Amino acid sequence: MKSYYFDHAATTPMHPEVAQAMLAVMQGSGGNPSSMHAFGRAAKGQVSAARDLIAAAVGCRPAELVFTSGGTESDNAAIIGTAAAMKQSGKSHIITSMAEHHAVLHTCERLAREGFTVTYLPVDKSGRVSADDVRAAITPETGLITIMHGNNEVGTLNPIEEIGELAKASGVTFHVDAVQSFGLYEYRLHQLPVDLMSFSAHKINGPQGVGALYIANGTPFEPVAHGGSQERKRRAGTENVAGIVGFAKAVDICVNNREEKKLFLDKLRREWVERLQEAMPHIPIVINGHEDAESRLPHIVNISFIGIDTETMLMNLDIAGIAASSGSACTSGALERSHVLRAMGLPEDRLNSAVRFSFGLGNTMEDLEDAAQIVGKIAARART
Template sequence: MQTTYYFDHAATTPMHPAVAEEMLRIMQGTGGNPSSMHAYGRAAKQLIARARDTIAAAIGSKSAEIVFTSGGTEGDNMAIIGAIRAMARKGRRHIVTSAAEHHAVLHTCEWLVEEGFSVTVLPVDEYGRVSPKDVANAMTPETGLVTIMHANNEVGTLNQVLEIGWIVKDAGALFHVDAVQSFALTEYAMSESPIDLMTLSAHKINGPQGVGALYIANGTPFEPLAHGGSQERKRRAGTENVAGIAGFAKAVDICVNNRKEKQHLLEHLRKEWIDKLSRLEGVPIVVNGHPTDRLPHIANISFIGIDTETMLMNLDMEGIAAASGSACTSGALERSHVLRAMNLSEERLLSAVRFSFGLGNTMEELEGAAQKVATIAARIRTTV
């Protein structure tokens, strides 16, 4: 049987056994609609309340500021559309974002242009980072919202979101941060931050797919997208995913209690992986993204002279799961919009592969996987 290596944790993470156990316990229970008045409904409502408390404590917010969603994409859509529609009532119809954002942000902004809003898309530097100075220069009296991700999902580079946030707050606009990729590895204190809205997702932190949360600071102008019920304090109508929400909270609890150890392990895995690939003969590589201001688990590597799609297909045949960029677009043939925004050379752009590590990965795996990469590279070069 072929040995397999899952190095695509930035796309989705395997569910932690304790999370699966918690969800199964709830799903095998009696059940109940959290909006029902009877005992079964109240029990379900209590599960959601406890989960809300857990997630709020993890980011230093109030429980009432947490709205459960179906994941990162819905959270980004809710934050951007809900906030700018509310700000438009004050005459602020301008949005500022960056060229390296996730498509859940960029495509939402493009759609809003068709609705009559204006959008400024800021450039990023060669590491994929947004300049706070550029944000300041883009602000106008009509700016209602700035949306900038905390950590880039393709290269791992961290943005200076607190510095940017204070600039946005001073201008009287709202600030949204997509923290889907950084949540498990970063400590937040939302009560002391300039962030008004922040998107989270469970499946990036060894929780279930299809559930997430949106932090909305108290007093933030916001118009709900979904109507039909009073759930989530009338900010998102619809019966809640009780088991998924409880699983999300369990994953958060595990992350908070093991954050330092996880950071150390992931940093070590990343360093060892890059070191091993750097020593392979005939396989010149370049690491993309910021060398220090970055997440510890993402390594975006260009294999100079080897096309990305060719490398990915060969990696897959050898049992190595990696990616060319965002999982939401990796099925398409288009090249990474993030790497293009970074103005990388064509040889780096056309040969980039993202490896990302997490639960289940070990140092022992890296040796075998690196040898497979060496074999793949030699095979490709002999056929070119």
């Protein structure tokens, strides 16, 4: 049976060139980047070269990038590290949105239990945060605003530049979770009003288990991990040399193919919706998220199959060899409905029938045409 992988927002298949770059490191002589001998210096050189490449790609200084184990650690470090620094300035208020990834929401919940005050901003029916709401929420006690760029469940983009200007004018640290949008949009961080930004390699056809956190020079920050002096004492622990080299290779590929990739992904997305509409003319399907292509990620489409329960649809899709999800991969094993769709205020029939499809490396137009016919048959059976 042929299989179809339409869950690239959860993780992406590794690019062959990334695997080759990592294999060369893993088959090499080894060496700890903190060691003073030749093997250690060689490993450190590989990490430094990767840092230089990624920094150039996102428009920041190499020293402003901290390597982490992925997006979740980057989000946690940004928020907890800023919160620890906030205490020294007497600030205790954090602003975020109701539609953030759980790596942000659960971290804010923990800080709330420790005495911080957290404001959870609403989102509109497309999942977008209003800059006016951010402005209204800022108080003299506000020390951190954390808002994602591209939503991982519905793909809606937030106005991070506008929000960043508000934060800058108020002297508030601004963190952006760019895990889902990284590789699709050009960031020139030295020009953006952003103090911290989180990235992950496995969303851009790189390895799992490695990411990065941008920390602009001068940003108040206390390290979360303690031990050695790695990453300029901001993140202790021996660096994942092979993973970091693979991360850099994935970034290099993205930089050289970004615009072409965006156009192709958007074409796949539009083609998928059209094929589904043709395959199930009598079954109402509704797109959740922003309609404007300029206001959403090109590779994610969240669809409600009205009258068909999400779990029923996902189970049948899996049996048929089609990989999709109900939302964040970090919570897909849970039976609870999407907190993002709830925050958007969707009616129960859309909330209970939503499935996320996301596209990327390896997907073809022919795959979409074949898979749409399969989904149409599943939907017809499910409604009988």
